[in-house]
Structures are given as C-alpha cells and as structure tokens.
Amino acid sequence: MKKRVLITGGAGFLGSHLCERYLKEGWKVVCMDNLITGSYNNIVHLTDNEHFQFIEFDVTNYIDLEGDLDLILHFASPASPIDYLEMPIQTLKVGSLGTHKTLGLAKAKGAKFLLASTSEVYGDPLEHPQKETYWGNVNPTGYRGVYDEAKRFAEAMTMAYHRYHGVETRIVRIFNTYGARMRLKDGRALPTFFRQAFENKPITVFGDGSQTRSFTYVDDLVEGIFRLSQSDEVEPVNIGNPEEISILEFAKEIIEITGSSSDIVFNELPADDPKIRQPDITKAKRVLKWEPLTDRREGLLKTMNYFKEQVQKSG
Numbered sequence: 001m002k003k004r005v006l007i008t009g010g011a012g013f014l015g016s017h018l019c020e021r022y023l024k025e026g027w028k029v030v031c032m033d034n035l036i037t038g039s040y041n042n043i044v045h046l047t048d049n050e051h052f053q054f055i056e057f058d059v060t061n062y063i064d065l066e067g068d069l070d071l072i073l074h075f076a077s078p079a080s081p082i083d084y085l086e087m088p089i090q091t092l093k094v095g096s097l098g099t100h101k102t103l104g105l106a107k108a109k110g111a112k113f114l115l116a117s118t119s120e121v122y123g124d125p126l127e128h129p130q131k132e133t134y135w136g137n138v139n140p141t142g143y144r145g146v147y148d149e150a151k152r153f154a155e156a157m158t159m160a161y162h163r164y165h166g167v168e169t170r171i172v173r174i175f176n177t178y179g180a181r182m183r184l185k186d187g188r189a190l191p192t193f194f195r196q197a198f199e200n201k202p203i204t205v206f207g208d209g210s211q212t213r214s215f216t217y218v219d220d221l222v223e224g225i226f227r228l229s230q231s232d233e234v235e236p237v238n239i240g241n242p243e244e245i246s247i248l249e250f251a252k253e254i255i256e257i258t259g260s261s262s263d264i265v266f267n268e269l270p271a272d273d274p275k276i277r278q279p280d281i282t283k284a285k286r287v288l289k290w291e292p293l294t295d296r297r298e299g300l301l302k303t304m305n306y307f308k309e310q311v312q313k314s315g
C-alpha cells in the first residue's frame, strides 16, 4: 500500500517541490491550494500522474478529505514580505485557523503532521547564529508581525496537539530558500535582484545593505524536510544554509554571475527588517544527519536560467 500525504500550499514554490519529492519516493500526493500566491503552473506537469491529486481549497475552512492519510505537510501561507503586507488577514488566518484545521484533520486521520515554520519566529534576532532554543525578538504589532506571530502561534498549536492529543508532530524552521518556481515579482531580494540584473536595471538594495541573510538551495531544503518527516524529532529544527552574506555583497554577486551592467541604488529599509540571520544547524546535523550540499554560488548558477526565462517571458 502506498502512503498518502496531503501538502497544503502544494502549488506554491516550496509546496510544488515537495509534491515532486514525495511522488518520487512512491507516495500518493494530495496537493491543496487556494492559489492566492501559489500557481497551477507549478504543478501542471504532475496532473497526469495517477498518484497526484489537486484540490483548490482554502484550508482556513473545515477540511473534508476522503480516504486514509499518513502525513500532512502544512505549507500554505503567503511567505514574502510584500505578500503579507498585501494580505495581512489571510496570512494571520492561514497560520492560525489553517493550522488548527490541518491539525484537526491529522488527529482525525491518525496522520503525522509537519508544520512549515520559519526563521521569522526569531524576529530581529539578538542571538547569532540562531539556535532552536532562542525565543526570538518579534514586534507583534509591526507589519511583519502578521507572519511572525501567525507562525509562532502555529508552533504553539502544533505542540499543543502533540501534548494534549498525542498527534505525531514535526516543526521545521525554514531559512531563506531559493530555486526555480519562485515568482519573479514576489518582492524578495533574490528574484528581484535577478530580474533587475537581467533587465540591466538598477539593483534596489534596501538600507545600506549591511543586513545579512543565509540562502538555501531548494533541493537541500526539501531533503531536510523529507528527513525530518521521517524522524522522531518533535521539537523545532532549523533547516538552512549557514553561508551568510550581506545584502550589498549579494547584490554584487548577482551582478557578477549574470554579467549584468546594472548599478546598485539604495532605497529605504522596510520596518523591522532583521539585521542579521544565520541558522545554527548543529541540531539538524545531529538528529537528521543533514547538511546543505549546494553552496550559494553553485545554487545561483543552477537557478539563474530559470529567472532569465521568466524575464524573457514577461518582457
């Protein structure tokens, strides 16, 4: 008997890569998405597969799904800063009500549950690099608070279902991840810089560009999530690439890799933008025997043709 997984947000960037991975591992995959930030194009190549099913649905409502379920991966959420600025209520609802509904389904089906959490739970961190034991520094009423607090609530709800109802739960804290199927205009630094570089337009660095991020190639992230879903680890696990870079250096790297003639311009830094971010992955190494295999340069080289094509299509 094949195992069956429900992936919420399955038509999104990460969700669609997870759909592919679980199909490859011999699972039946139910992909659920309301397509507000996800896209049918991300999964259209899977729709001929008899083990793949797509359901257009908003998981903040009661979920009625027939058949057995072994695992739920809850990945539905707007996930880029401009998305949660534009959709603050949906962001809060999917992290709170959506997590409650999907946990309820896991309990009813006796399925394992894996929550997609985020490095944003650490906010603008006062500890560096960030270990899972760090409680974070989040502004609850700031613009990013709708995402950060929804994910923090989602973690609390997940642990409550584990402790009170005995649901087998897992929590992954995902750091900045990139790869094919990111939206060209999702507003995040990496797609924006690639787009601007290929159009030879100015690269918009926010602030003075001294803030740092650590970028993970999507295949590495998917491997970490797959391992976590198969593991016994209940407490949160960071999955990310610890190679840290300032945003200014990153902008220069994209210009160099693409051979662009773009300049760099400095725009205002958004409120509550974290100044530093780097995962401590000691725990993932220990409990999952996982570490990233793709360094940033290699990953950017693998990804840049995707962005080039997207720019050509949009132009």
Ligand code: UDP
Pocket (backbone or CB within 6 Å): 080, 081, 176, 187, 188, 189, 190, 192, 193, 204, 205, 206, 207, 211, 213, 247, 269, 270, 273, 274
């Ligand atoms: N950023 C930037 N220019 C852009 C978009 C983003 O300098 O056009 C900065 C942003 O302020 C942040 C970093 O790049 O410091 C990463 O932003 P992103 O939106 O990719 O992800 P975040 O880690 O902030 O969620």
